[in-house]
Amino acid sequence: MLNTDLTGKRAAVTAGANGLGLVIAETLKDAGADVYVCDIDPEAINSLPSGLTGTVVDVSDPDLVDGWLLNIVKDGIDILINNAGISGPTAAIEDISTEDWQTCLRTNLDAMFFCSRRVASAMKKTNDGVIINLSSTAGFLGMPLRAPYVAAKFAIVGLTKTLAMELGPHGVRVNAIAPGSINGPRMDRVIAAHAETDDLEVEDVRRMYTRGVSMGRFQDPDEIADLILYLTSDHGRSINGQLLSVDGHTETLYPRDM
Numbered sequence: 001m002l003n004t005d006l007t008g009k010r011a012a013v014t015a016g017a018n019g020l021g022l023v024i025a026e027t028l029k030d031a032g033a034d035v036y037v038c039d040i041d042p043e044a045i046n047s048l049p050s051g052l053t054g055t056v057v058d059v060s061d062p063d064l065v066d067g068w069l070l071n072i073v074k075d076g077i078d079i080l081i082n083n084a085g086i087s088g089p090t091a092a093i094e095d096i097s098t099e100d101w102q103t104c105l106r107t108n109l110d111a112m113f114f115c116s117r118r119v120a121s122a123m124k125k126t127n128d129g130v131i132i133n134l135s136s137t138a139g140f141l142g143m144p145l146r147a148p149y150v151a152a153k154f155a156i157v158g159l160t161k162t163l164a165m166e167l168g169p170h171g172v173r174v175n176a177i178a179p180g181s182i183n184g185p186r187m188d189r190v191i192a193a194h195a196e197t198d199d200l201e202v203e204d205v206r207r208m209y210t211r212g213v214s215m216g217r218f219q220d221p222d223e224i225a226d227l228i229l230y231l232t233s234d235h236g237r238s239i240n241g242q243l244l245s246v247d248g249h250t251e252t253l254y255p256r257d258m
């Protein structure tokens with residue numbers, strides 16, 4: 001019988017007011033953890049389900065991250081879920097502006113550095129802690145038209161491996177998760193942008209994405225949250241430095257023979 005009781009644990013979830021982050025935050029809360037969520041969207045923060053503590057923070061701003069996390073860390077921190085990540089531009093490399101590139105890297109990658117460095121000392125002190133970074137299947141397969149997103153998601157795997165080596169001796173585990181395509185509004189937006197850029201029908205693009213998955217389907221957010229629950233509980237006590245895919249086995253994100 002799995003025991004995933006997190007009573008007494010304190011968890012921080014970035015971009016936890018919508019989408020995957022909200023499902024993760026609620027899952028950790030339902031397992032008994034005290035969950036602190038940040039998000040850039042004030043309306044979503046104001047309408048968080050009861051039991052979640054929300055703060056408006058843009059994770060790409062290190063000062064705002066410090067203000068949020070140092071306030072939590074002073075009373076202890078056991079779990080950090082680095083979930084925030086934007087899609088970035090869908091465009092050929094020659095059409096990507098410097099600003100769009102930098103915003104994507106800063107939100108998807110730099111923010112994980114800003115957050116991880118603020119919890120590391122506290123976790124080392126208690127010789128315990130779990131950090132989970134959201135990468136993507138794009139973070140090991142690559143994908144045309146999404147250069148900054150893919151670059152960030154690959155880099156997250158390097159960051160994860162390095163932090164696992166650095167913090168592992170102090171009892172802190174650091175892993176990355178690679179979701180496949182998740183059913184929900186974000187994938188709807190990604191598919192619509194891809195269809196527009198490549199001048200294709202939305203349903204053709206959706207079929208193309210599905211065809212690249214061995215199991216022939218997208219995943220649901222709770223499949224990611226369930227793995228996070230496992231990793232944050234005692235069952236995950238020896239899992240460190242891994243990139244774990246929850247993607248039905250994605251063979252390619254860009255089948256060329258549609």
Ligand SMILES: NC(=O)c1ccc[n+]([C@@H]2O[C@H](COP(=O)([O-])OP(=O)(O)OC[C@H]3O[C@@H](n4cnc5c(N)ncnc54)[C@H](O)[C@@H]3O)[C@@H](O)[C@H]2O)c1
Pocket residue numbers: 014015016017018019020021038039040041044057058059060083084085086087107134135136137178179180181182183184186187
């Ligand atoms: N949805 C998918 O299919 C999918 C697939 C692979 C990986 N992922 C990864 O999973 C994570 C969550 O994805 P999602 O689908 O829930 O995303 P989403 O686009 O639904 O966004 C979730 C939240 O991020 C918040 N946010 C955006 N910029 C922010 C910032 N600068 N600071 C703080 N909050 C910010 C938004 O307000 C929103 O509440 C991301 O890292 C994403 O790259 C998602």
